[in-house]
Amino acid sequence: MPDSFLMIGLINVLDPINIAAILLGTLIGMFIGAMPGLSATMAIALLLPLTFSFRPETGLALLASLYLGAMYGGSIAAILLRTPGTPAAAATVIDGFPLAQQGKAGKALGFSLTASLIGGLLSSIVLLTVAPLLGALVLNFGPVQIFAIAVLGMTIIGSLSTGSAVLGLLAGALGLLLGTIGMDPTTGTPRFTMDNLSLFGGVPFTVALIGLFSVPQAIRLIVDGDKAKTMTEDAPGGMVKTVSKIKDRMLPTGRQFIEMLPNSLRSGVIGVIVGLIPGTGGDTASWFAYNEAKRFSREKEKFGTGHTPGIVAPEAANNAVVGGSLIPTIALGIPGSSATAVLLGGLMVHGILPGPTLMTDHGAVTYTLLWAVFFANIALFVVGIMFTRACISVTKIPNRVVGPVIIVLSIIGAFAINNSVFDIWLMLGFGFLGFLLDSCKVPTPPLVIGLILGPVLDTSLQQSLLIGGGSWMVFFESKISAVLLVIAFLSILQATPLFRWIGIGLRRVRSSQQS
Amino acid sequence: MTRLLVALAAIIIALIFRNEAAGYPRVAAQLPKLITSVMIGLALLAIVQQLLAWRQVTDGASRYALTMPSWPRIRDGSVFVALIILYAWAITSIGYLIATPAFLLSSLFIARATKPWIILLTAAIVTLAIWVIFVNFLRLPIPLFPRI
Amino acid sequence: MKQRMYLACASALAIATAAPLAAQDMQYTAANEVTVLQGFAAGGGSDALAQLVQPYLAEVLGVNFVNQYLPGATGAIAWTRLAKQEPNDGTIISITNTPMLMTNYLMNPAITYTIEELTPIANVVTDPGLAVVSPNSPLETFEDMLNAARDNPRTLTVGNSGVGGDDFFTSVMFERAAGVEFQKVPFQGDGPSMTAAMGDSIDVSFNNVGITYPQIAAGNLRALVVFSEERIPELPDVPTARELGYDVVAGSSRGYSAPAGMPDDIRDQLVEGLRIVTENPDFQAAAAAQAMNIDFIGGDDYTAFLENQFVEFSAIWEEVKDDVQNQ
Structure with a gap:
């Protein structure tokens, strides 16, 4: 049966209307993602109602390619303007923006595009082939295991602190604290909401992200004009921004391609696995991938200065996540991430219920969607090349013009997510916070991670303790969580000088034995 | 010196949150209490680091030096921030179609971003483009005109 | 005896056939366009109901429905706005979910709307x-x-x-x-x-x-x-x-409500419209395909339903709330 669905899906997706939907979705998504202040979440929220009148496969193909396009578009904004369009792109800022500042925006974007293609195709192939088998894995991840993953995620903060580790950890802790704002899952108590209903659900993450990155950047652009400095540069003379040439070599050479392959494949696998696990979404995958790329690199100190592996890793991961989060969807009918949940909502409206019937009664629609994801990745690459060249010319626009426009887009973009005026002020509040942090040289990425993981950590902790009857041993009763916690502990130790001391100690013992 | 200020600010924030959480049920306050404790610990560590660093610096005055940005930058930044806040307030009271061009024109002219005709064109294009796409096509419920 | 029965049957038959025809001529008198406030994000269960019901309702009443999504605080943001700020002339309604509608303000003093500030129209589905x-x-x-x-x-x-x-x-x-x-x-x-x-x-x-x-x-x-x-x-x-x-x-129920003080004739039009929709076999088939269990409770019956639920949940919450807070 599945074989014929595979074929049926392929034939369906090659229908001109669906191909048009894929191309259109990719283009629109890329445009939206590339606009600072506008986000992938907003794009889907606004366009979903429009797709209700289309055929299910066409509507889904449009939404899926829209999402993929917006993920990549967010990276364009991250690299060129330091304003990530999606949380996943925030990881790309770290190395992407410095590289663009050195005048190599084309290279940064080209590597980003290629890595996205590799990661996306990897997860598409997994999706089309072994997905049903992997789907069963999803069920093994309950609250206890998710808590362990969240703890593991927290340890990444250590490696992301460029500069002072203590300040980075403080930023991470602040992020976690802000993440606890909202209604507590077990008692329903609204925490730190100051009786404001808009905060009952917690800090809307995308709004905070837009504020943290876009607003300080816009202020910097207007105040410094075309002499805008990079974040890591604080020499008295500053560094004059080099405008990138459009004819700059974009795509990697054959040799560079082979060099980036191990990194992209590993990051793609991380993306698929993280997407698979419900509760963790695209936001965390790119950070995990970045961390692993840094861990396995022999040039750790180059990360953060425009090092290309630092761009390749998050990009491959965040495209792979889209495919990965569809695996539990098609295997069990359970959304793997909030974006997939929206896609499923799009299906529900057509009378297609999330569940095992997706692979049986509605197999044709489902496989069309899967093939649409596959082709969307290719469309992304093709459209991306053309679109990106156009985008590089954006760097020619004077900074003083770009600044206010970023503000307008950020305010509209923040409003559009929940149709909430409060979100506009929340975004500006985070903008102010981001500006303060940047001025005090406190790194922002740890705050972002804390904000993402805070709610996950809190909810899963409370659920786990309820399941374990109040005993903390519940985390070691499960093999998966025990292993993950041990890895997390070792990661923390690795960041401290402990291993170095052990190494020195061992060497001393050996030399004293020899003498 | 900045490190010291950051640490102090962190302690203050942690104490405020901790105080607020004291009134919550045990389970709800669990994680906030844990996090604020960690924050205070880290802040104390940062203070210790700063004090140790100061020991190395013999010149007393430079310890307390704060690298402040130049006055023109502060002035420009504050003006722009004030315009942003005004714009956010204006969108909901005066409406998008008036507030947005006002904001764009004022910030671009004050910053002397480019030639006047380009400024007018930019403001017009941006306002119109967003209106067409978001309000017209996507029916974004943002107030367009002043509330009478 | 038999004659009266035949007469009764005949008139019933006549009314039954005339009613759908009369329904086609129904025209909503309050406006041409009705905004539907949704307290939950697009693509969720409430949205699924809206997307299912509203096309049929639009045809019956001859109006256009526009969905406005105001997610947050499990519907409280949308319902607070409905109760406090929106006009009750029939131009704006909302999808109301129970028990969330009542438990929101039951459990949280910060949430200030109550069901007295709403005009319940009709319940459509119960899961x-x-x-x-x-x-x-x-x-x-x-x-x-x-x-x-x-x-x-x-x-x-x-x-x-x-x-x-x-x-x-x-x-x-x-x-x-x-x-x-x-x-x-x-x-x-x-x-x-x-x-x-x-x-x-x-x-x-x-x-x-x-x-x-x-x-x-x-x-x-x-x-x-x-x-x-x-x-x-x-x-x-x-x-x-x-x-x-x-x-x-x-179970959990979903229906429609409007701000308090809605004129009775407008409310009756909406109640009647929804009743006709739920009796439409096409609609019933579509709902069944989405595993939605139709449970039409119209007008004042819906008001009574909500009030009963409120009393029931208040009693339960009074008993349980200390345990919940002190876990």
């Missing part, structure tokens, strides 16, 4: 509650679950869709009726609660029929008991709590 376990679970029947709960108080882990949701209250009502104590574990919605049960992370999940039915049919979940008045046709082997001696009938 009955049920209890499911994983197919690997040692609990094969309802009796097993009851015994397990009795023998180990506060140990049997029972998932729900969140404090204040229908599953939470259903489990409390059941605890009171059966005299047992569960270890209640909150999740962010029916989906995660169901998944946790499927993966053996929790023992039982108190959930709803709509979302669990596909998994039950596929053998990924086992249903132990359903909390409805009668057995669900799709689940003929699953007993109701009532027939087993425990009077627990609960």
